[in-house]
Amino acid sequence: MVDLIVYLKQNLSEHFFLYFVPLYIVGGRPVAIISAQMLGFGAAFLLPVVVLMDTLQVPLFFLVFDTVSNRPFVKKMRERWQQKEKKLTETKFFQRMQVAGIPGVLAITILPLKGCGMLSGFILSRILRLTKPVSYIFLIAGSIIGCVLLLGAGEGLLRLIRSF
Secondary structure (H helix, E strand, O other), X not given: OHHHHHHHHHHOXXXXXXHHHXXXXXXXXXXXXXXXXXXXXXXXXXXXXXXXXXXXXXXXXXXXXXXXXXXXXXXXXXXXXXXXXXXXXXXXXXXXXHHHHHHHHHHHHHOOOOOOOHHXXXXXXXXXXXXXXXXXXXXXXXXXXXXXXXXXXXXXXXXXXXXX
């Protein structure tokens, strides 16, 4: 990953998006934000860029999900799942998961770990059957909070490096 960052910076230094977007796709939000901070970009510039990139993913996820969910095989699987779901919804465990589920969408979107992020938050929102507007609100809020936390971590890391 370090080689990719150095290569992209050396060859595309004047074109921010040409090296930021591959870093964002390959390494995710944490790698893209922290490496861009180390390359000299400020938080005021990075926050809107990353939130915009996160936000642009959501309509794509809805499109793919709606397209895939209309296939005959998926419809049969959904019918079977709905029968099992009726039994499941009557349990107290499921009722507790639904109560904790909406903040869970926000939390999973905030986390700067591999496997967490916009896609995981979107999948959880679909499992919880949140409407599109509610999903957008929680996913974008999670993106903003997650970016702010990563920008803070990047600033702390830069100060630590500069102190040595």
